[in-house]
């Protein structure tokens with residue numbers, strides 16, 4: 001059980017069983033799949049629930065997933081950091097605001113900023129990177145506002161991605177490390193988990 005992490009416009013919290021129906025609908029949304037360069041899956045809801053249940057029950061040392069909710073408690077998307085490489089001090093960040101009513105209003109920027117602050121305050125990760133499709137200008141603008149800068153290109157499965165990165169020292173120099181987010185404890189020793 002993670003702490004609730006409060007930003008200015010959103011809260012990041014553990015994912016719940018009650019989120020599953022909406023998450024399944026977002027997974028099957030063709031526009032969201034295209035923006036994420038993913039095929040629309042062919043999983044039945046039962047198959048999806050089996051994977052979802054396993055993810056909720058078993059924590060992973062290399063992946064942390066959060067639901068994003070508005071400050072009045074509505075789930076609007078998900079974000080995650082994964083591929084945690086403790087030797088390199090590197091992790092990859094992902095986000096999806098599934099509810100279109102919340103696009104272009106600053107929720108994505110606040111969710112990414114809140115997650116980045118959490119990662120740099122609570123872990124020893126030194127660099128966070130992400131990839132986004134080269135035509136997804138909204139996403140790139142959102143990440144730039146959070147301090148990420150382009151650092152390369154990647155071609156995969158016929159898609160062209162921009163890779164962006166943010167180093168801990170850039171985050172510190174930008175003064176983003178200053179104020180602690182509500183609900184966040186001081187840096188704690190991370191528990192070793194299975195997975």
Ligand SMILES: CC(C)(COP(=O)(O)OP(=O)(O)OC[C@H]1O[C@@H](n2cnc3c(N)ncnc32)[C@H](O)[C@@H]1OP(=O)(O)O)[C@@H](O)C(=O)NCCC(=O)NCCS
Nearest residue numbers: 035096097103104105106107108109132137138139141142
């Ligand atoms: C990508 C995403 C996280 C961004 O979150 P968001 O809340 O919509 O973004 P924000 O409002 O914080 O910032 C978006 C910025 O891009 C701008 N923008 C949007 N479309 C644009 C376009 N076509 N050209 C230029 N700027 C654009 C917005 O005006 C805003 O900038 P501003 O604050 O200076 O006005 C969210 O839209 C999302 O999850 N979309 C669906 C899934 C997706 O794209 N996934 C890929 C993630 S890698």
